[in-house]
Amino acid sequence: MPSAAPPPDWVLARRRAVGRQIREARLYANLTQEKVALDTGIDRPSIVRIEQGQQSPTLDTLIRIAAAIGVPLAHLVR
Template structure:
């Protein structure tokens, strides 16, 4: 099975922007990446990669992260 082509630049930029918003919300909630990991069930390494825009999370993962942080999903994807 062929691998997917790399994302185009604007998609990568948007993914980074969402990751930055997740990080900002986490910090605003005074939570560590480890705390979010434990609350959400998403491993810490994935939380790091998502915040840095290096990993594209599934919708389910985004929902879990935002519930763990205590803010609506719409706050990071608007």
């Protein structure tokens, strides 16, 4: 079975922007990646990859991250 085509550059750029928003919100809330990982049930390496834009989070993951940080979901994806 052929692998899926990589996402276009604009999608990758938007993914990195969302990751930056997550990191900025986390730091503003004075939370560590470890604390967010524990509160969401997501492993810390995944949090790191999401913040760096290397991993595309699911909607459920974004909802859990927003709740753990204490911000509306829209704040992370605007």
